[in-house]
Amino acid sequence: MSPPYSYAQKKVLAIFNLSATNIESMGYNGEILHTLISSIETDKSIELMPRREIEEMLFRSEIVLDNSEEAVIKAGIALGINFVLYGEVTKKGPMIVTRLNLMDIEGKTILNTWNVVFQDRDSILKKIPKITEEVSTALSNWKRSSGASTVNETQLSPSIDxxxxxxxxxxxxxxxxxxxxxxxxxxxxxxxxxxxxxxxxxxxxxxxxxxxxxxxxxxxxxxxxxxxxxxxxxxxxxxxxxxxxRNAGQRIPYPPLVMGAKGYIKRAEIKFVPSLKNGQEFFNIIRYNLYRQKGANDWENIKTIDSKNMFQTDSIFTVIDESGLKDGTDYTYALSSTDDSNIESSLSDPALVFIAKAPVLSLVTDNLLRKINLSWTFVQNASGYYVYRKTENISWEKIADIAESITTSYSDEKNISDGKQYFYRISAYDDKKESGCSNEVKGKTKDLPGFPENLQSQVTAAKSVTLLWAAIEDPDIGGYNIYRGVDCNNIKKIASIKNYRSNTYLDKGDALKPLEDGKNYIYSYLEKGEAVTPLEDGKKYFYAISSFNLFDAEGQRSNCIMAETK
Missing domain, CATH: 2.60.40.10 (Immunoglobulins)
Structure with missing residues (x-):
């Protein structure tokens, strides 16, 4: 539906979102944008293209905006617009540094640039009207130079409006x-x-x-x-x-005064005060109506609030919208008053609200030993984050609750296996709502270790065999398992060496007690009750070796080699 009071206008200028160059400036860019739009909308000499129309046309044209001049010109051509106002916001200590560019789309040149420093909200409200005035002057000069405001008395352009x-x-x-x-x-x-x-x-x-x-x-x-x-x-x-x-020719009540609006996670909060004129002119207001803009000149009444049941603090009323809000989306709200004769006022001044974005998730590092490192973008006004994980065989489950909003990284070490792929998503939450999930990323843990290369044997003394191999230079290796048998198909573990830099083992036979060999410790794997059993003279033995990681998970065994004692 249309608002109770409205005007229509020709579209010459489009305003694009102001990009936030750092985390500290997030939120200020939306507030400056809202103030700028509100100021320009009140200046009837500037013909502004509605934001929803901009979004719909760019979506249909499959154009993704960034802050480059080329992207702005491309988008402006697709919109059929004459000018685009765009820029960026940077927070430097207490200063909110803002750069605005006015792009002439047809001429493909920047007509004017404003570098403005704001200190706070009051500073934004005070300085924006001056920028609006200068934008209006620039557009007026363009109209005069292009002939847009002049009429040939004998031949009037059919496009006049x-x-x-x-x-x-x-x-x-x-x-x-x-x-x-x-x-x-x-x-x-x-x-x-x-x-x-x-x-x-x-x-x-x-x-x-x-x-x-x-x-x-x-x-x-x-x-x-x-x-x-x-x-x-x-x-x-x-x-x-x-x-x-609406209500043509009738004496109508006055709309409330919007004091502020703020976006949260899937929730918008609008604060307002009743108009004093309603009491002065004896209007008995029984309810307030919250409208949300669907498109240019198209408003939807999404909530009606009994004036007697409103939550109130310091004479300021608060109304909350949680109906179908999308992450990372701008919404424009306005309010009206309805009296006991069921007569509704015109709409209040509009208030722009930016709903918090879902976090953007990134894989930092994988191929680690039972660990995958993640990071994500900071979400304004969030209380914390939920981390979700799944595998090809197990559906999504919540694995972590990050209760600090300033924390934007997580190392997953919770019940994960070697050499397995995991999928992750993350959401932000506050005390009321949870955002939609982020993009999905995948990461894989480190595979089980391979076996050491170049396994060899040396026989230099009776009843013993010396094994040699190339140690694996990887601190995630916990050590090596030694296998022996009478043939390659019948071998068993005879020792475990707890040092990844070890590269030799002297096999003298089986023993119940651990034997010290330099700095390495060799452990027997004999069944209980067996006695010391040395190797036999002149007998063939078959050996293999494997690695295990710091979690004692063993990788594949090497090929079998043969050694014959003296």
Whole structure:
């Protein structure tokens, strides 16, 4: 639905999101953007393209914005816009450093750049109107130089349109006012009215001025208005703009005053105070209506609040919206008042809210010993993060609750195996809501260790065999297992060496007690009760070796080699 009071306008300028160059500036970029849009919308000389229309057209064109001049020009061409205002915000200590660029899309040049330093919210509110004034001047100069505001008396461009159309109650009538992009005095206008936005529009009057009073209304009715432009000696040009008014000709209450709005995780909070004029003019307000903008001039009433049941702190009312909000999305809200005669006010000034983004997850390092390192982007106003994990055989499960919002990294060492692939997602949460999950990343733990290369045997003394191999230079190796048998198919573990740098073992036979061999300790794996059993003379023995990691998980055994004692 359209708001109770609205105006329509031609689209010349588009404002793109301001990028935050560091974590500290996140949030300020949205606040500056909202203030800038609000200021420009109040300056009727600037013809602004609605944000939702920008988003929809860029989405259909499959254009992804960044802050480069090339991307801005490409997007501006796709939008069919004349100018784009874009920039970035950086927080440096107490200073909020902002750079704004005004890009001429057709000329592919930056017309003006503003480098502004804000100290706080009050500073933003004070300085933005000056920027708006300078933007307006730049656009006006462009119009004059391009001929957009001049009219050839003998040949008027068929693309002429009005810049904006205002409608408002004036006693028992509806007052209309508008502005055209030409200064010609030879224009006149037809005024049309309908009870439905899509028509049928009926002629209600003609004027040579840029204002008109409609006294033929039915009090309390909703109407839609359009203007037809009549150049001298030329056919009528129908304006594409529509403006709506509700409760026409009635004395209506005043909207509340929005004091602030803030976005959280899937939640928006709007604070407002009632208008003092309602009490002064004896309007008994029974409820407030929260609207959320769906598109240009299109508002949805998403919540109605009984004025007696509102949560109130220090004379400020708070209303919360949690209905279908998407992560990382801008929403524009406005409020109205309804009195005990069921008459609704016009909408308040709009308030822009940015809903927190879901975190963006990254794999930092994998191929580690039973550990995978993750990191993610900081989420403004979050209380913490949940880490989720799954494998190909096990569905998603929550494995960690990071209860500190400033923590943006996690090492997963919880019940994970060697050489296995894991999938991860993360969400942010506050005391009310949990965000949607981040993008999915995958990581793999380190494989089980391979066997040492170049296993060899030496026989230099009776009843013994010396084994040699190339030690694996990996501190994740816990050591080596030695195997022996009478053939390659019948071998068993005879010793375990707890040092990854060891590269030799002297086999004298089986023993119950550990034998010290230099700095290495060799442990018997004989069954209980067996006696010391030396190797036999002149007998063939078969050996293999494997590695195990620091968790004693063993890898594959080497090929078997043969050694014959003296």
């Amino acid at each position: 009005i810049d904006y159309l205002n409608v408002a109650n004036e006693g028992n009538s509806v007052g209309l006012s508008w502005k055209t992009s030409t200064q010609s005095s030879s224009l006149s206008y037809n005024v049309y009215r309908s009870e439905h936005s899509d028509g049928h529009y009926q002629f209600v009057g003609k004027t040579s001025d840029c204002f008109f009073k409609d006294s033929t209304i039915n009090k309390g009715q909703s109407y839609y208005y359009k203007i037809g432009i009549l150049p001298e000696n030329q056919p009528e040009i129908k304006s594409s703009h529509i403006a709506q008014i």
